[in-house]
Amino acid sequence: MSANVDMARCWTEDAGPGWIAERVRLDERLEPLGQFLIEGLEPQPGESILDVGCGTGASTLKIARSVGGDGAVVAVDVSSTMLDAARKRPDIAEDSSSAPITWITADAQTYSFKEASFDAIASRFGVMFFEDPVAAFRNLRNALRTNGRLTFVCWQPPALNQWIAGGADELGDLLEFPPPSEPNKPGPFGLCDSTRTHALLDAAGFTAIEIDGVEAELPFSGTVDDMVTHQLSIGPIGAAVRAGGNDPTLRGAVRKRLHQIVGDRAESEGLAAPASAWLVRAQK
Numbered sequence: 001m002s003a004n005v006d007m008a009r010c011w012t013e014d015a016g017p018g019w020i021a022e023r024v025r026l027d028e029r030l031e032p033l034g035q036f037l038i039e040g041l042e043p044q045p046g047e048s049i050l051d052v053g054c055g056t057g058a059s060t061l062k063i064a065r066s067v068g069g070d071g072a073v074v075a076v077d078v079s080s081t082m083l084d085a086a087r088k089r090p091d092i093a094e095d096s097s098s099a100p101i102t103w104i105t106a107d108a109q110t111y112s113f114k115e116a117s118f119d120a121i122a123s124r125f126g127v128m129f130f131e132d133p134v135a136a137f138r139n140l141r142n143a144l145r146t147n148g149r150l151t152f153v154c155w156q157p158p159a160l161n162q163w164i165a166g167g168a169d170e171l172g173d174l175l176e177f178p179p180p181s182e183p184n185k186p187g188p189f190g191l192c193d194s195t196r197t198h199a200l201l202d203a204a205g206f207t208a209i210e211i212d213g214v215e216a217e218l219p220f221s222g223t224v225d226d227m228v229t230h231q232l233s234i235g236p237i238g239a240a241v242r243a244g245g246n247d248p249t250l251r252g253a254v255r256k257r258l259h260q261i262v263g264d265r266a267e268s269e270g271l272a273a274p275a276s277a278w279l280v281r282a283q284k
């Protein structure tokens with residue numbers, strides 16, 4: 001039986017389209033944590049790097065620029081819709097100062113990457129969704145050259161990342177929420193326990209495992225209305241609205257309430273929000 005079927009469907013048909021619609025805002029918000037990824041990865045000119053769960057391609061683009069025209073980047077994602085959006089990015093330009101990018105639609109847990117073909121593997125929030133993380137990390141390790149690096153960022157627990165819920169707890173009377181993403185189960189918080197992550201990577205054969213907490217204030221340069229649209233498209237609020245069939249009356253009621261919640265918060269705190277991730281580094 002194929003692995004990760006539900007997650008592939010989710011990122012292709014359900015969560016993916018909302019993420020794509022909000023790509024520009026998500027890229028802005030995730031940029032500070034993406035910067036930790038690049039600093040931890042330490043890409044060198046001419047290197048060959050695999051970006052796992054590349055989504056709409058923000059990290060892929062940065063990696064391609066950082067290894068330069070003599071480098072090579074492969075970007076893999078299980079969602080064809082996310083990859084289509086990545087390929088169509090207006091800022092993807094093949095030029096001599098940026099590595100060529102090969103896009104692959106596949107499950108990184110099971111895909112047969114060419115053995116020992118990458119200097120490094122990177123991921124910005126794309127490796128927490130595997131049904132069998134040890135099998136997935138073992139498969140990725142196989143694609144690394146001897147001493148090759150694995151570097152990724154993943155979320156710390158939900159309590160330290162309340163921006164993801166976006167005020168969902170104040171909408172319980174309007175929306176029926178799907179069960180929340182459970183820590184240590186495939187989903188955004190799948191690797192939120194650093195002790196477990198260390199053990200998973202060790203079991204997959206990695207050495208020199210280092211896991212450091214990184215924090216950032218996620219910027220948001222849009223208006224309150226933009227933030228309401230953002231939250232209606234992603235995370236648990238987006239999921240609950242879609243589960244409600246995108247009913248216009250329901251959407252309107254949620255939008256109105258969210259305006260109040262987001263507007264009140266913006267007055268006291270602004271629209272930026274704190275977030276906490278793990279920067280994980282390991283070696284083959």
Ligand SMILES: C[S@@+](CC[C@H](N)C(=O)[O-])C[C@H]1O[C@@H](n2cnc3c(N)ncnc32)[C@H](O)[C@@H]1O
Binds near residue numbers: 011059077082129
């Ligand atoms: C939270 S998004 C992050 C996207 C991108 N890295 C970014 O930071 O903008 C997670 C991505 O991981 C991808 N993904 C989930 N499971 C995967 C798997 N088994 N193999 C490859 N990609 C996967 C999803 O399709 C999605 O595009």
